[in-house]
Amino acid sequence: MAEGGEDIQALIAALARLPGLGPRSARRVVLSLIGRKPGQMAQLATLMSRVAETARACTRCGNISEAEICAICTDPARQTGELCVVEHVADLWALERGRAFRGRYHVLGGTLSALDDISPEDLGIPRLLARIGPEQVTEIILALNATVEGQTTAHYIADALPDGLTVTGLAQGVPIGGELDYLDDGTITAALRARRRF
Structure with a gap:
């Protein structure tokens, strides 16, 4: 692939499906994350994984x-x-x-x-x-x-x-x-x- 590898393209495609992000914005986010300190992307991945496991709707109000x-x-x-x-x-x-x-x-x-x-x-x-x-x-x-x-x-x-x-x-x-x-x-x-x- 001309623009990174398959995993990078898959990450861009996944981010592009989020509200407020299109393909260009997703590409900029990924390039920014890759260009920063190596630990920053790993920290973000850890936080996303943790939130995926712990986030829930409040049983009373729905927050x-x-x-x-x-x-x-x-x-x-x-x-x-x-x-x-x-x-x-x-x-x-x-x-x-x-x-x-x-x-x-x-x-x-x-x-x-x-x-x-x-x-x-x-x-x-x-x-x-x-x-x-x-x-x-x-x-x-x-x-x-x-x-x-x-x-x-x-x-x-x-x-x-x-x-x-x-x-x-x-x-x-x-x-x-x-x-x-x-x-x-x-x-x-x-x-x-x-x-x-x-």
């Missing part, structure tokens, strides 16, 4: 953690009565970067979709509803993406929630069609602080 229940769920300071519902772990991490929210989360893992045969049970919505009483939830913040699917899912959840619960959604700063993981920290913070009743 990625190394423990059965994540640090956010076990933090007593997070018992604010506020539960923020997001589509994906990346959205949870985006909200955490802004440090504006100090409650707990619930990760759906997607949105409702009749075309893709994704039902409320597939998203853990019954598990979300079961958390309200035991965790003394007083407010549900529907921080779903401003897409048709996200808003359909938000409306479904709002209708399924018990009476007397405050239901809010993100307000200004989140554009229609926007996704939380691509917004800057200031926009996320402003949207969370200016949330409105749903």
Whole structure:
């Protein structure tokens, strides 16, 4: 092969399949790793192997953690009565970067979709509803993406929630069609602080 050997090409192809990386970016990453200190690539491989073995979804909220229940769920300071519902772990991490929210989360893992045969049970919505009483939830913040699917899912959840619960959604700063993981920290913070009743 003109560009390295078969293993190098296989590594480039594997990295190119990751979100945000195409063939050129993957090639640059591999060349950068090869050009650095020899131990750096081995350390990265060890860390990737370890994460592959230990990473799991939190059984309570769905966040990625190394423990059965994540640090956010076990933090007593997070018992604010506020539960923020997001589509994906990346959205949870985006909200955490802004440090504006100090409650707990619930990760759906997607949105409702009749075309893709994704039902409320597939998203853990019954598990979300079961958390309200035991965790003394007083407010549900529907921080779903401003897409048709996200808003359909938000409306479904709002209708399924018990009476007397405050239901809010993100307000200004989140554009229609926007996704939380691509917004800057200031926009996320402003949207969370200016949330409105749903």
